[in-house]
Amino acid sequence: MWRRLYLCLVLVRLYFALSPSYIHPDEHFQGPEIIAGEVFGYPSYKTWEFTSSQPIRSIFPFWLIYGWPLTVLKWIWEGLGYGPVPPSIAFYTLRLLMFLLSFILGDWAIHELIPAINQRRTAIILVASSYVTWTFQTHTFSNSIETLVVLWSLVLIIRLRDNIQDTQASASGVLAFLGVLGVFNRITFPAFLVIPLAQIVPGLYYKPLRIPVMLFVGLFTLAVAITMDTEYYSGRRPHLRGFHNDAVITPWNNLVYNADESNLAKHGLHPFWQHFVANLPQLIGPAIPLLFFSSTKNTLFWSGVGGIAIISAFRHQEPRFLLPAVPLLLSSIKVPRRGARWWAGLWVLFNVLAGTLFGVYHQGGAVPSQTWISQQHNIESVVWWKTYSPPRWLLDGKNHEVTTTDLMGMPGQHMIAQLEESAACESAANGTLLVAPSSATFLDAFTGDATQHSEIVFTRQWQYSRHIGLDDLDFGDDGVWPTLQRVIGRRGLTIWRVSRQC
Template sequence: MLKLAGYSYLTERWYLFLLMIRLYFALSPSYIYPDENSQGPEVIAGKVLGYDVNYTWEFTSQSPVRSWFILWISYGPTMSIMRFFACTPKTTSYALRAKMFLLSVCVGDRAIWELSSSIKHRKSHLLMAGSSYVTWTYQMHTFSNSWETLLVLWSMALIRRIIQNKGQSRFRSCLVLGFIFSLGIFNRTTFPAFIFIPSLRLLPHFFQHSRSAVAFVFSFGITSSIAILVDTICYTGSIWGNFNPIITPLNNILYNANTANLAQHGLHPWYLHSLVNFPQLIGPAILLILLQLPFSFRSPLSSELWWNIITALFAIMSLSLFPHQEARFLIPIVPLILCCVRLPSGKKSRKMWLVMWMIFNGFMGMFMGVYHQGGVIPLQMRIPQMVEQGNVYWWKTYSPPVWLLGDKGRNTNLTTIRVFEGDIIDPIKLSATTTTTYLVAPYSSTRLDRYVNMGDEGIRLEEMWWYDRHLNLDDLDFEVDGIWGTVERVWGRRGLILWKVHIVM
């Protein structure tokens, strides 16, 4: 039996099946949220591949909040290899997704394996985490949250090693832990919320073994200093930054501490994480967690179950203090929570729960991993083949990743218009009178039907390309269409279309 680093679950049939599912979603061109590109691959593609890209406010403000140091580590090597082999943006995009798949398997699953106390628990933990749609979708995308999940898992695994091991291996683990802590903080300032409780386990050890504490502090300090130096050079072009070093985690904290800043991204009630986002991520598992929660606190303080539960609860409460809340902010605690799930003991109740679990993750996996804004990336990749030059307007979709245009981005003027209650006709009509103009819009937008083929108001839309696995939830109108009418329109007319705009004299 094949063994890798001391464990052999890679040959288990159930695990291989879940790997195939994970790989399928990794290579599916869904688009969960623009941040998966704009906060990472987009900006690195501009530096490494020389593409014209869009830099978001995180990089252009006077107090930038995103660390270049982390981005160079995360995406720089992959894109450098792609540049060496002169790969297309499409190939590079798939390479990044394949990398996230391999990291999830080789890094994430190994951490879960180490955090489990027995072979029996290891298999059940890998089964629960591997059968979650969060693993299939979010972890396969280039989110900073996906990297954060891996860093949280390995931080906890290393803490466990340090507490249980003796000798030189413990010293080396402290060095690596300091490095990971620094990466985690410079990657996302939410990292301390996930790692604060597990870190408490280290305090007694550090008091008894000052050499380990020094190794941790030294590694953390060196890594953080290098990160600050790299960020300062990237943002100011100077090593000293006019004696004003760029400390992106500090800038991030100060930015998010201002409610007026968060209002630009959307304000949410304090209970959204607890009552909506967290149940949305783990589905039927929330029922078992709520039933088992009182018994979890009776576990010994040394048990991994107790620490996982406390870590998750503390993270949810901490992140709930900030009024801007998105479900992806919580994905680092999903594997920790799923490792705490104990299936019902009754045969019928266990079977019923497993059916609910499979239906939930199958539905959410297909929605988030395939259909959700699923046409944005394929259509953006298609534009360089179909559009020589001109304006491309996007309506009622997420902002497309500009770097996927490659060198063609210099000739194509991408104008992203997110209009939910306004009109798109006047802008494209004005543009089409002076240059070649295209419109990307969901097929569910019935407002455009009158302009197709026959044309109306001096505008005619000619269909150039259609991608059918695209669902648009930015065009819901329950007041006009009703519940069933809205569902029928959005699902029955799913798809994203590239139209060419013609002026009719």
């Protein structure tokens, strides 16, 4: 019975992986936006993390995780005579890749970490039924990669801890490799391993040959990572003679940046308890009480709790920073027999609602809109309003032809004023597009039947219905219920052609 349930949950995960929802800009701009430009030559938009004098994002994990699958895709696609790879194909290839990594490596790691059969089955079902697994883990987040690296690091740590009779050179070397990969992927990675790593110290004493193996593999991987980053950011291949002066060490730059609270203030400061009190409940919902009253205080539990406690020292805190802790904590809880059906019902309801929101509707029209725009001709500029930043790499190389302007949450009147300046005449060959949520009632005065006097004309071109933008919430002015009615009842993303009467 549990195998059938697990198979159904895997299919649910695949469905959400292939749904074009958009949870956070970093899933594009800290991965695909960069690597797609390198592999396919697409003009891509680089955020400040890649363009500052002290860049904080490493290219090493991008090539390792995303680069080779896209390169293979390019060889196959072009080898079959189909021409350049369309960005939409590359997008869904990466989503399928993340699904396979989550399904194979993630679930396999849990199988390895929990030896007791009944507890293992419970853990696998809980993790497989979590909306975090369906959505975040199947998107191209560095946090999703961090989750997998943490899980397999724990697998190797426990192997080394439980067997101090053998050197286990392979496990020692792979652990060192994963350690370097994890740090270059995200500097928060070591926080989840601080407590477990203490358990392998006795093994290093009894089998000291593990130390040179770890040092050799770790230093070699470190050298490769730093060389790749230095070549990427400097534009030239580094030489050994001047390596110590020219080397770009992105994890160190990242740590220095995040240690300065004035930098974190640009992204939002949160109290130290934000992760435990607000962010973790958003991710695991009804499982929170079981962590306190019905859980096994094992290595997985303390790895998750310890990691959350350590990264809470950084004042900027987002729920996705806790992704590595989710499978660890869910694998530690025990569902009590008393009230199990009620709890299971709450768990299913919580994850179905959250999965539907984040896996289907959340900014769900952004990717399809870019795909549609890439297929149009005579488009000079595209203005995005009240949406997440659009992934430029999905424009299929038209970045040089199409100017993308991200107005974010700019007040409506200012947005209209900017459109009046940029829109061409109705008879002009090239046009301007406005991409905006259908729930933006401000536009009704310009697009409805009784439009107010304006120099610009809006013509609906395309609409995608499965789109909800939480950035369009305005509880303060509109009230809670009217806001929800507007955002959910008028869900969708609309593309308007904007022109001036002249």
